[in-house]
Amino acid sequence: MTEILIRNADIIVTMDDDRQELVGADLLVRDGKIAQIGHGLTSLGEIHDAAGCVVTPGLVNTHHHLYQTLTRAVPGGQDALLFGWLRTLYPIWSRFGPEEMFISAQIGLAELALSGCTLSSDHLYLYPNGARLEDTIHAASELGLRFQPTRGAMSIGESDGGLPPDALVEAEQAILEDMIRVVDAYHDPSEGSMCRVGLAPCSPFSVSRDLMRDAALLARDKGVMLHTHLAENDEDIAYSEDQFGCRPGQYAEELGWTGSDVWHAHCVKLDGSEIDLFARSRTGVAHCPCSNCRLGSGIAPVRKMRDLGVHVGLGVDGSASNDSGNLIAEARQSMLLQRVANGADAMSAREALEIATRGGAKVLNRPDCGRLMPGKRADIAIWDVRGIESAGSWDPAALLLAGPTRVKHLFVEGRQVVRDGQIVTIDLPKAMETQNRLASALAE
Numbered sequence: 143m144t145e146i147l148i149r150n151a152d153i154i155v156t157m158d159d160d161r162q163e164l165v166g167a168d169l170l171v172r173d174g175k176i177a178q179i180g181h182g183l184t185s186l187g188e189i190h191d192a193a194g195c196v197v198t199p200g201l202v203n204t205h206h207h208l209y210q211t212l213t214r215a216v217p218g219g220q221d222a223l224l225f226g227w228l229r230t231l232y233p234i235w236s237r238f239g240p241e242e243m244f245i246s247a248q249i250g251l252a253e254l255a256l257s258g259c260t261l262s263s264d265h266l267y268l269y270p271n272g273a274r275l276e277d278t279i280h281a282a283s284e285l286g287l288r289f290q291p292t293r294g295a296m297s298i299g300e301s302d303g304g305l306p307p308d309a310l311v312e313a314e315q316a317i318l319e320d321m322i323r324v325v326d327a328y329h330d331p332s333e334g335s336m337c338r339v340g341l342a343p344c345s346p347f348s349v350s351r352d353l354m355r356d357a358a359l360l361a362r363d364k365g366v367m368l369h370t371h372l373a374e375n376d377e378d379i380a381y382s383e384d385q386f387g388c389r390p391g392q393y394a395e396e397l398g399w400t401g402s403d404v405w406h407a408h409c410v411k412l413d414g415s416e417i418d419l420f421a422r423s424r425t426g427v428a429h430c431p432c433s434n435c436r437l438g439s440g441i442a443p444v445r446k447m448r449d450l451g452v453h454v455g456l457g458v459d460g461s462a463s464n465d466s467g468n469l470i471a472e473a474r475q476s477m478l479l480q481r482v483a484n485g486a487d488a489m490s491a492r493e494a495l496e497i498a499t500r501g502g503a504k505v506l507n508r509p510d511c512g513r514l515m516p517g518k519r520a521d522i523a524i525w526d527v528r529g530i531e532s533a534g535s536w537d538p539a540a541l542l543l544a545g546p547t548r549v550k551h552l553f554v555e556g557r558q559v560v561r562d563g564q565i566v567t568i569d570l571p572k573a574m575e576t577q578n579r580l581a582s583a584l585a586e
C-alpha cells in the first residue's frame with residue numbers, strides 16, 4: 143500500500159458534484175486513487191505540504207497533434223487560413239519518422255504536464271517513413287501521463303481531389319488493418335486505464351465517406367471512441383456543402399459519427415440544429431480557442447452548446463496552430479473568447495476550469511478522472527499561489543484570471559510527474575536538445 147498526503151492546502155477545488163471548495167484541507171492518496179479529502183488527515187506515507195497552494199483536479203486535454211511540436215512558428219504558416227496553412231506544412235510533415243514522432247510527443251506532453259494536464263488525447267493522422275502510433279504511446283508511458291491516442295488517417299490525396307499530397311495518404315484497407323492492430327495491442331478499457339486508443343480519420347476533407355463509415359462500425363465493434371475535426375471554419379463548411387451536399391452535422395450523423403462515444407474537434411461553425419443534434423445524441427466537442435484565434439476560424443458557440451447540454455472539453459490543438467501547449471492558459475482563453483462574443487458574464491473562471499477538468503473527462507468518457515473525490519484517480523495539480531502573478535489575489539478564480547500558468551507539483555495515478563516545477567520522470571533537457579536538433583534538420 144502506497145500513500146501520499148497532500149496537507150494543508152489553501153484551497154482544494156474539488157469539481158465534485160457540489161463543486162465544493164475546501165479551505166485549509168488535506169487530500170489522501172492511496173494506491174493511485176483518492177482515498178479521502180478533509181481536515182486533520184494523517185498518513186505514514188509521503189507528505190507534501192501544500193500551504194500557499196491551490197489544489198485542482200489534473201486538467202484534461204481533448205485535442206492535440208503532438209507531432210506538431212516540431213513545427214511551431216513555421217514561416218509561411220504563421221499567417222495563413224486553415225487550408226493554406228495545411229498546404230505549407232504537409233511537405234515538412236512528410237519527412238517525419240519514428241524518432242520525430244516519439245520526441246515531439248514527449249515534448250508536447252511534458253509541456254502539457256507543466257501546465258497542469260494529467261490526461262491527454264492525441265490525434266495522429268499521418269504515418270510517413272515507418273512512423274507508428276506506438277511511437278507516441280511509448281513517449282506518454284515514459285513520461286507518466288494518462289493517454290488517449292487516436293489512430294488517425296488520411297486517404298484522399300491531391301490527385302483524388304483531397305487536400306494532402308499523395309505521399310501522405312494511406313490505402314483505406316491498410317488504415318483499417320492498422321486501426322485493428324493498435325486497438326488490440328494497446329487499448330485498455332479498464333477503470334484507471336493509462337492508455338485508451340480511439341479511431342480518428344483526419345477530417346471529412348481528407349478521407350472518403352466509406353472510411354468514415356467503416357471506422358465508425360469498427361469503433362462500435364471494438365468498443366472504442368471516435369474522433370475527428372468538424373465544422374472548423376467557413377472553408378470547411380463550403381467544402382462540405384460543395385462535396386457532400388449537406389452541412390457537417392448531417393454528414394456526421396449519416397455516417398454514424400454522433401453519440402456519446404464520439405467527440406469532434408473545433409465545431410466553430412455548428413448551427414443551431416447541429417448543436418441540438420449534438421446535445422440530443424450526447425456527442426462531445428473539443429473546444430480549441432487559441433487555435434481558432436490563430437487560424438482566424440472564429441468563436442465556437444460554447445455558451446450555447448453548454449446551455450443546451452452539449453458536453454464540451456478543452457483542447458490546445460497541435461503546436462503548429464497554437465503554438466503553445468499550455469492548458470491552463472487555454473482555459474483562460476476559452477473564458478475570454480466567450481466574453482468577446484457574449485459579454486462579461488458569459489463565462490466565469492470557475493466554469494472555464496470546470497470545462498478544462500471534469501468537462502474534458504466527460505467528453506473522453508472518463509468518469510474516473512477530472513474531479514477530486516474519494517474513489518477517483520489521483521490525478522492532481524498543485525499550484526503555488528505565492529508568486530508575483532498571484533500577489534494581491536482575493537479568490538482562487540485568480541488561477542485563471544491572473545495565474546500561475548505552471549504547476550508546482552503534478553501527480554498522475556498518484557505518481558509524481560512534476561516536482562517543484564520540474565519534470566522528474568524523464569530527462570527533459572536532453573529531450574529538448576534532441577527536439578531542437580530534429581527541428582533544425584527539418585528546417586534545412
Ligand SMILES: [Zn+2]
Nearest residue numbers: 371407459460
Ligand atoms: Zn486539430
